[in-house]
Each structure stands twice: as structure tokens, then as C-alpha cells.
Amino acid sequence: MQLLGHQQLVMGGAQRPPVVRRCARLCVQCTVAGVETEKIDGRTIRRSLNQTGRYTRQPSNNTESQQLMDTHGVGYSSSGLVAQMRENGNVWQQGEVTVKLAKAYGYCWGVERAVRMAYEARNSFPDRNMFITNEIIHNPEVNERLRELDINIVEETENKGKDYSNIQKGDVVIFPAFGATAQEMKYFRDKGVQMVDTTCPWVAKVWNSVDTYTKKNSTSVIHGKYSHEETVATASFASDYIIVKDLKEAQYLCDYIMFGGSKEEFMAKFKNAVSAGFDPETMLVKVGLANQTTMLKGETEQIGKMLEQTMMRKYGPDKLQEHFIVMDTICDATQERQDALYDITADPKAIDLMIVVGGFNSSNTSHLQEIAEHKGIPSYWVDSAARIDVAGNKVLHKLAYGELKETSGWLPAGPLTIGVTSGASTPDTRRWRR
Template sequence: MQSTMMSGQRPAAFSGSKARLDKAVRPAKLARVLVPTVRAVVAGATEAEVDGRALRRSLNQTGRYVRQPRNDPISQQKMDEHGVGYSTSGLVAQMRTQGNLWKEGEITVKLAKAYGYCWGVERAVRMAYEARQAHPDKKLFVTNEIIHNPEVNQRLKEMDIEIVEAEGDQKDYSKIGTGDVVIFPAFGATVQELSDFKNRGVQMVDTTCPWVAKVWNSVDTHTRRSFTSVIHGKYSHEETVATASFASNYVIVKDMKEAQYLCDFILNGGSREEFLTKFAKAVSKGFDPDTMLSRVGLANQTTMLKDETEQIGKLLEKTMMQKYGPEKLNEHFLLMETICDATQERQDALYEIVADPEIDFMVVVGGFNSSNTSHLQEIAEHKGVPSFWVDSAARIDVEKNTILHKLAHGELRETTNWLTPGKAVTIGITSGASTPDRAVEEVLHKVFKIYNPDFSGIAPKDCGPVVTPDEEH
């Protein structure tokens, strides 16, 4: 993969770089008794298989299950105050009314046509705020980060909503008791978690993104028709962990390289031991590659690159036709449309903006553990456009003119003199689907401040409510 700092294909208003380790992003160790997240997630849990579809339907019958926002005005007011919703009066809102363009002195900013909060993410944050408003005197827990944004998750902690964080593949739910409120994040929760919390008598608030639930329906169909699910995703990602829990048999492939290995095995066979070693953490319990790959269905982590998911689907289709013949394809390969529109739109918009010859460099804003944001950075790098990925404005030091940013493959790098005050520059900017508008505004404010020390902010202007493309689908 090409490094952003190695690209010399476009003029850029920065120079110099050095790498350093960001100790702040290392997870703190938990002083708890830890148990596996996927199997015995809470005390009394069992490893018995559960019918995922039937379980999800049964949750509605408990009287303790909420899966729709209430659109509570008090919660909306708090979200606006905390800057965890859509901007309706700030810089981003004003850019929307001006063709996603802003000029500030020598700086021209072009905002991608599709960026930031998707409907499913905003919905999850809204439901968490509404849960606190509805249960002011109860203990509230989230089974993981509500979304992959550090500032949003910090706001929840400040509202006394505890995020149950994992260390490795282990998590402790022992402090959650009957009557407490448990929030399932936008990424969803595993079948085992849903079953265990149903039986524990807790109030459940399910903020799972409907697009993720759509993938679960696909995997459930694979299971019911005795197909093995091939999941395009990252085996340790919360969403993929949840999706895999709905499948009886599955194998997770992270990219085309692993998909090609899988297809070669389907066509030609190979070493069973080598296969199981390669996918040791990415297959279902008791998986047998010699017998479980004759019927496969494709599913995906919703935040993966759309093009790669499509390529993997075509590769699997070609493989099964070659092995079993075109006339028997439907007996051996099952494909259902599960690519998230929001992810696709943000990726398409990024491809468009990096093709703009006026752009000097990109700024990508989003959580460092956000998969969909990492793919936005990856697109910019692949296209040879210098790009800086930050999770918040705190990564920019105005006085020193430095930026601590991440590359798509994970390296954290500090770049000095990344801006050149006095030299005109055109900046492209986008943000991941878990990034509120205020995070983008705060980044741009610091950029403007480096160019003009007297910059004091953008006066608010009411731009009306936001209608997202996702809500129209």
C-alpha cells in the first residue's frame, strides 16, 4: 500500500514527517474477571445453539425490549448541546447550503457530497440518549462502544452510561443485574448476548443498524438452506462477530487474497490442517473445509469496501460454476444484496473528490477503530492523494503546526509543518459514518487558526433540519 507521505503526484501544502507511537489509543487493562464474549458472555450462559430469527422475534414479547427511537425533544436538545448529532447551524450546515464549498482567506474547503453520520449511526446515538432520559435512576450499560467515535462514547460516559469494553476476545458483564438497562450498539450483539440478556430480566434497548440486521437475515437464510456463510469482514470486528453468531457454519475472509485461497481450496482441495490454521480465528466451531464448502452464500461486514465485496461475490460465483456447472449454480451459491447504501455513497463520494485536480490533499475525520473510515483513507492513498486521517481536532497542534494522523494500514504518524500559511490551498474533507458534524467543524477551525491566528470561529446560522439520503431509501 502506498504511504500518503510517499506520494508526490500532487502539490501539497505540507512537508516533513516522523512516526511515533500513540500511547493514548492503547486499551486500558480491566481489573475484572473476564469471560469470552462470543460464548459464555455472562454468568449462567451456555453454548447451546439458538435460533437467531426466532430469538429476535421473541424479544418483542418480553415487554422489556425497545428497538425504535422515540424522537424525544429533550434528548434532541442534549444531542445538539453535546455536538453528537447533525449540524444545523455550524460550519458544516452552512457548507451544505453552499454546494459543500467554503472559502476562508487563502483556504478553499471542498466537502465530499456524502460524508459523516449515516442514518443508522445517528439513530443509535439518539436511542442511547433517549434511554438515559427514560431511565434517569437506573444503571445503563452499552455492550460495546455505541459507535466508533471517541467523543460520542465519552459523552455517554459523562451521562453515567457505562461502556463494557473488551480486552482481547473477553468481556465481563457480571455487574449487570435484573432491572438494569442494556443498550446494544449500532454494530449489533451476538445471538448469545441477546439470549442471555433476555433471560436476565434487563431492559433492552436495541440500536442495531437496520442494514446490519439485513445482513443477519441473509446469514439466517444461509443457515436455513444449509449453506455455509462466507463473510467478507474482519473476524474481530464487533459487527462481524455478531453476524457470525447467526450462522451455523461460516468462514470469514478479510480481502481478495483470502477469498482466492478459499476458492482455490474449493476447486482443488488442499491441506485441511493448513486451511484451519490460516482461518483459525475466522471459522465456526468444528468447521470442516472438506465437507462444508460445497454450498456457500456470501455476506459482508457493512463497512467493507463495496468493490471488494462485489469482486469476492463474482469470484465465488465463477468458482462454483466451474466446479459444479452453470446449470447447478443456484444449488451451490447464494447471493443476497447486503451492501450498505451509506457506506457505498461515502466511498463513491471519496472517489469523486480525489479525482478533483484542484484538491491539494484530503483530511479524513473519524475514529481510529472505525472500519468504514479506514477504507476512506485507503481510497485516497490508493489514488495517490496525500491524506491525513484524524479521529478528532485534538490531533492538530495549532501553535506547532503539527498533525498526528493515521495511515490506512495502521501506522500513526506525526507530520510537522503540514500547512503553509501564506500559500493558497484547496483541501478536500470527508468523515466516516460514525463521525458527527461537529468533529469536522472543530478540525477545520484549527486549520483556519493555523492560517490566521486571529480566527475566532464561524458565526452560527440556522440552516434548517437535515434530511439524509439514507432516510429516503
Template sequence: YQEEVAETMRSAYQSSLIQKIRENNYVFQRGELTIKLAEAFGFCWGVERSVAMAYETREHFPQDKIWITNEIIHNPSVNQHIRDMNIGFIPVVDGNKDFSVVGSGEVVILPAFGASVWEMQLLNDKGCKIVDTTCPWVSKVWNTVERHKKKQFTSIIHGKYKHEETVATSSFAGKYLVVLNLEEAEYVCDYIFNGGDRSEFLAKFKNACSSGFDPDKDLQNVGIANQTTMLKTETEAIGKLLEKTMMKKYGPDKLNEHFHSFNTICDATQERQDAMLGLMEEKMDLMLVIGGFNSSNTTHLQEMAISKGIPSYHIDRPERILPGNRIEHKPLGGDLEVTENWLPEGEIIIGVTSGASTPDKIVEGAIENIFELKAAAVV
């Protein structure tokens, strides 16, 4: 079914306009509006592979009941396509997935983020046909934390403890601690070197550490890992901080006995963040970041724009661009809001990027809607 699926994917997700802009050195002008695209954006190889495998699964099992353990990727339009193929999403009841709906021997897709060890064991016990679309970069992180586990090292995971990928990664670890950012890592490193209030530490990380975690014992030997969609520069800074702290505490001759570091930063995440840095060096009036509101890698692209002081709008689909020069968008860390008169008058340059789960067709729709707004304003 590969050719049929490839044609369906092309029709559903690819864009002739976006290809044209790529071929025109990532710049497109119409009237008073110039669009500058980042040189790496949108669907990454791992996401495309995962989505294609879901389509292949429906082709291969046309009559079977098929389930997926989570959103295939963090993009609302792609997930709707999955639902339209009559693939069921495991329901969540009181914050927990209810796998009782899955019958013995039914087909179950594991999404790009992967699934926890517990979930895989449960599905295996039910005799399910498992289609594993986990991104190989995520699997690489799992291998890293398993190395930590074998050496009885605690995995310090740079990520969001509720994120599906981090939930899966931590399930492969022995002892683990999830740190959200450099600030939390600095707190941990201060505790490693100087000690501190054990109760305060455990309260701070109560949802972000392994069962029975003891900061006085479990931070003596640590290894670094990450959620693949986090900010590359921050993951690197956290790794260097931990290395420096362990070296200071135990001495450079003992460092390898107390600290392990493997590069688990995803190439696609790195490329998109590097391209965003390049785009932000260009002259522009504002930035449009397109991707799911629950997409970690998209949120970090928005964060980068804001850190440079560039007016930035995060939308998840073209329909957020409203008539009358209005836009419904999600500010960083905030709730959806509508901004009036967001497009300046006269000649303007807009930078555009999108997260790794965003199809080119969604980007095309957003750009076309902006051109329509600008044309209406001129009239």
C-alpha cells in the first residue's frame, strides 16, 4: 500500500505554494506583504514516518478495530484525519487511560512519542497486534536511560513530566528526576553540592521523580537525558552545569564514576531551532509560529522569538486568522486571546515557522489568509 499511502499523504499534507517559496530562497512577496520562511520547519522525518505508518495500518487492516494510545502527533488537523479513518483514541478517565475498551487481539498503534513500559506490557498481555510508530530519536533516549539504569545511575531528564514522551522515557529508567528548565537544574545542582532541605526538595519534585526518590542518595551518580523537543541550548546548558557540579564535588579524576552524558538532542528539533535563529537575524515586523498548542517544540520556537523581542503569534490552524485584521492566538504560557489590528499598515515583513508536527498545507492556509487580510486592508 506504500504508493497509495504516499499519494494520500501528498494530497493531505503537502503544498505547492510552500514548495514554490522554498525554491525562491524561502521568500515570497505579494503586494505590500513579504513572507520569510525559516529554512527548516514543519513535518520532520520521524513525524512523517509515524503518520504514514498509521495510514498503512488502516490499509493493511481494513476491517479491524484499531486503537491509538495517544495523539499520533501534536497537531489537531492530523489527529482529526486519524479519527476520520475510524481509528479510536484510548479514552482518558479521571486522568488515566482506560485500556478496558481494547479487546483481545485488536490492533493498537503506538504514537510518535512512544508508550510507557506498563502500557506496552498490558497490550502485549491482551495479545494485541502492536504497530510501533515511535520516533527512532525517542528510542535513542530510551536506550540512554536504560544505560543509566544498568549502571545504577539516576537519569536527570530535561523535559515536562506530564508530556507523553517524558512519561514513556521515565518508565524505562530506574531512578529518575525530571527538570523543566535551567532554573530547576540549578536548584538540583545546589542540593548536590551543598545539601539542603530534603522535604522541600521532595515537595518541589513530587510529580517529577521516581517512586521512593531520595535526593541524599540518588543524586550521587547521575546521567543526563532529554525530551527530544526541548530547547537544545537549554539541554546543553543543563548537561554542562551537572558535569561542572559533579566535577567540583568529586574531582575531575572521578567524574566518569558519577556523571554520564550522551547527546540525545533530536536532529530535527535542532535544525528547526537553528533555522529560527537564522530567521530572527533577518529584518521583520512580526513572527507567526504555527503548530499545535500542546506541541513542545512549537512552543519553544515561540519562546525564541519572544526572547528576541519580536512580536510573535502562535496559532494552531489557519482559521485562527480572522476577518477584520484580527487573530486568535495563544501567548506563551497564557490562554487563547484575540488581538485586533495585528497586521501593521503599509509594507510589512512577516517571518513564518512551524513545529515538527505541522503539515505544509496548514502553513499554506495561514499564509493565504494573511494575504487576503492584507489585500482587504489595501482596498
């Protein structure tokens, strides 16, 4: 976390432009050099990784790695400004300025675990070529630090997808916190590389759910963003799936299940968000709900109720369990940060403005910004301290739905109360200046 000027409190780090990720279709059609694209049994692939002797999925809690994380400021803060605020009831004051830090903010357990494992991998294999199949998390400073450790992040390009051709037998490949697709796992298993799997256990829990739906011949309805790395990975473990991003798309899906409609219109609407060979006339008879772990809990729950009511109306209460399955796949950490923001903004008059900190390609951070905007509180989402021009009293910030905007005079004169929170991929950077 950084204190800028004498009033601004910001978590984050070095500025790096966000990576634009595109996928013409989801995982089974993703353009990845050398990776086969047919559907495979994801659970079997995951289980087979342990048998290779080249697979790690647990941190070792190496002391040297922890010390380097502390030096780089990519872990939890134990002595910096954030730690001081925690000891003072999450409040900091200077003159007429009061800063309130949300009770739950920043790094979640799964994200810290992923970063720790990447540092430990470099410590364990100091002389090997090392690659990550995507950004480890959505935070520019953390990813830059990994690059400084000579860990190569394989980024997807707009026209060519991912290129793994430089990865050879004996190299080290890290699967990020979002996970890797089943096809990528099989590819690297067969490639003979050392695999370090930092996938968040909550994400893996969602994979288990869609696998269960597949075994019950049910289509997975995934609440998420079809191009997000986590959803791409989750979909690869499903047989048949459709992805809905919000309540509007969920309502369209429910109406089609209940009343039918134009198949051509349906397929055009969800052309990037369904499994290969998807047929809405035959594949929506039995469905199970899953979600991208960073989506709004309330929205996922509402989509579940919509699907449940639709199936109950269509097939009757006594047949509901034959047509609809739901398993708890909502991430506690994501929900805790959302609940903490609702709490700190419960009285809009008590907060003059919000600062939301996190990578601009971070889904969970976007939802924190969304909550603040819906409350009608001036809210500024920044990915680093560099976004704030202290002398000019200007800030370059992002809105919840993607617009990058510069606001002048954003910081009014005191007395002033500022609320601060950060996304689950944002470390407690301990540098600060007045």
C-alpha cells in the first residue's frame, strides 16, 4: 500500500499496460501452438499429473522465498502502513483527512499461495527455463516482479493465441492461480516438463462441480465472462456448457428453456460462450450451475433461483432434481471483500469518496468498483500509484464497465473521509511517501 502526497492512500505497484486477451471460442477451440483441441476427460488428466513425478501443487513455505517476497513487496504487510492501520482499527488519520480501510481487502489466501509457489519454484529450480501459462494473477507489479526473476509469462496474442513452442522437456511450467485448461495440462504432462500448479483450490472446486454435472449428463451453466482465463479453464472441464455473464443473459436463457425461440438468434447471441456442437434444443433439458469465482455472489445466487424456478415451472416440483443441480462454488474470499465494501459504504454520507485498487484486468476488482458506483459514491479504480497526479489533483481511473477516464479536482478540500479497498490480487505494498 502506498500513501501518496499527504492524503491519498493507494495499494498497487509499478505501472504496466493491461494485457488484452481475446479468444475466438472457448478452450476447446483456443489457438495454442501445439496443443490439441479436442474434448478430453479433465478429471482423468488432473489425476494423471501426480503419477508423473514432475508435478507440484502445494507450497513448501520456503524461508528464502518468503524473504524475497517481503523485499519485493508482493506479500502480506507485516510492518508497513497497512499493518499499522490494521493495528489501529483499519483507520489512519492526518490533519483533516481520515482514511478507512475495508475490513477485508487485498490479497486472498489463494492468490498469496500462487505467488508464493512461483517464488518457491524459482528458488527450487534456479538454473532452469521457467514459464507461466498466463499472468499468475491480475496485478501488474507482481507479474513484473516475476519477469525480473526470469520467469517468462506466455501471453495470448490477438491473432496467434499462445505460443508454447519455446518450452522444452525439462523446463518448468507454472499453472497460474486461475488454472490451466485440461488440454494444456495434458500437453505439458506429455511434454516432459516440471509442472507447478498454483491453481486456487476454490477454482478447482468449481472444476469438480462441472465434472459432476457432466457425469449426470447435465449442461453446465457457468456464470462468468467467457474470455476470462478462469472461465476458459473451467469450461475445458465441462462436456457441454453455456456461459452467461449477467442477469440479462440468464433471463434470456431461462425464457428460451421455458418457451423456446429462434435457435439461430440464440446461437448468435452466445456464439463465443458455448461448447462445440452446442444445441439449445437438446442440451438445456438438464442443467447445473457453476460460476467464475470472482463474480458477484448475489448475482450468482439470483441466477440459480431463476434456473430453479424455470425448471420447476417447466417440469414440475417433483421433477426438479432431475433437471437442475446446484453446488456451492462461490469463493469466500471474493464474498468477504464484497461484504466489507457493502459494510464500509452502508452509510454513503460517512464516506466522501472511495479508492478501489487492483489490476485493470481483474474481474473481482471490477465488481468492487461496481458496488461503489451503485451506491452513488464517487469511486476511483486505479491499478497503481502512477495513475494519480498529486500536484495537478488529477486521477486516471477506470469505471466498472471498462471506460478509462481522467478526472480533475477529484480530491476535495478537507475535512475528508476516504474509503479504501483493493482486489484479491493486490498485495500490501509497503512503500509510502508524504
